[in-house]
Amino acid sequence: MSKIKSRTAVNRRKFLKIGLLGTTSTLLGSRLLTDAVQAYAQEKPETIAFPPPVYRTLGRTGLKVSVIGFGAMLTPEPEVIRVAFEHGVNYVNTSRKYMSGKNEEIVGKALKGYRDRVYVATKIQTEINTPEAIIRDVEASLKALGTDYIDLIQLDANADKDRPFRPEPREAFERLKKQGKVRYCGVAVHKDPAGVVNALARDATRFFDTALVAYNFKSAKDVGDAIALAARSGMGIVAMKTQAGGYATSAGESAHQAALKWALQNPNVALAIPGMRNLTELKEDIAVMGMPLTASDQRVLERYGATVEPYFCGLCGKCEGGCPGGVEISTVNRALMYAEGYRDRGLALSTYREIAETAGADRCLDCLQCVARCAHGLDVAAGMERARQLLG
Ligand code: SF4
Ligand code: SF4
DSSP: OTTOEETTHHHHHSOOOOOSSOTTTTTOOSHHHHHHHHHHHHSOGGGSOOOOOOEEEOGGGOOEEESBOEEOTTOOOHHHHHHHHHTTOOEEEOOSSGGGGHHHHHHHHHHTTTGGGOEEEEEOOTTOOSHHHHHHHHHHHHHHHTOSOEEEEEEEESSOTTGGGSHHHHHHHHHHHHTTSEEEEEEEEOSSHHHHHHHHHTOTTOOOOEEEEEOOTTSOHHHHHHHHHHHHTTOEEEEEOTTTTOEEOTTOTTHHHHHHHHHHTSTTOOEEOOBOOSHHHHHHHHTTTTOOOOHHHHHHHHHHHHHHTTTOOOOOOTTGGGOTTOOOHHHHHHHHHHHHTSOOHHHHHHHHHTSOGGGSGGGGGGOSSOOOOOTTOOOHHHHHHHHHHHHO
8 A cells, every 4th residue: 555645645744833723623633634724724715716616417306516516524624615615516415424423513514604505415324224213313413414404315325235225214214304304315325336226226216316326437337327327217426436545646646636527527427526625635626627538637547547456446246245254345345445545544444343243354364265256356355454454
């Protein structure tokens, strides 16, 4: 991993005065806050030339959303989110789980004064399943966000790919809609994106309005095909993990922008939600609105793709059938990506701990030889070993 630098590393080099904003210091006290405050001190929003915003329709919800939404999972500073709102970004994505529940509070602070012009998307916790527990969870989100409605509530489809098709979450979401607490329902798809999105597209009930899908220039073709089918069925497609893990690279300064442009060139994608820690990253991501993917971008992506090749897992889950130990390889790899790519140890650990004890990378310790084969040539055993070292 030593050759790969997170894009926040650039900000860390230039140390400036810390502590001016301080809104989340008591919550986090981490390097994330340091990064955000440093970047904010270096680059005042009024000096940034923001482009005119570009909007697309989010499927059958009819919502007109900015093609760059604010992925808040890594953002410790509400002011960064507010700058985005001020410049036309009208969609913010958070989750109960990010920053151990504090991320929704940060988004809630950012929403003050902007609630009527911004769409709020959040997720329920992974491990809850009864209608009553789901309703309580959404009510906790409402409280943390300081709002009385959520525009888009999302259900995670992780290890349990059938979760969106079970009656309990649907009953809970239906009740919440009737109470005016949520407007639209979506699914956050992690494992087997092609399979789950295809199933959602073919779901005759049309219960879910949107799919939040890992989609990037490294995605397998079947993911793009599934997205096309879902978009044709009327679902709004929200692209996440557009940067194939968030690894910075020597491929060029614009690699992250090229990756975003690549996702947005697909007209079936309504918006992307890159995670933005600070103003520098906001400026970098927001700049792609309205910009076409160029031949130069394609060349940058080829180089970037080569850099991430040894680490990139498409989360398809195809290797898991070959593992006699029943290891949740795709989820382990996702946690690993949060650790190595995003450099977010908290998120990596919380994701890793969602895996049942019997399906974690520790199972590999009893295995003489790895027989799980990655459909895309990834060294499965090496990934499980790194996960154990970093997260076990
Ligand atoms: S080493 Fe490979 S085959 Fe063995 S348990 Fe781990 S992932 Fe499965
Ligand atoms: S390791 Fe390979 S086969 Fe397994 S989930 Fe990742 S991309 Fe798919």
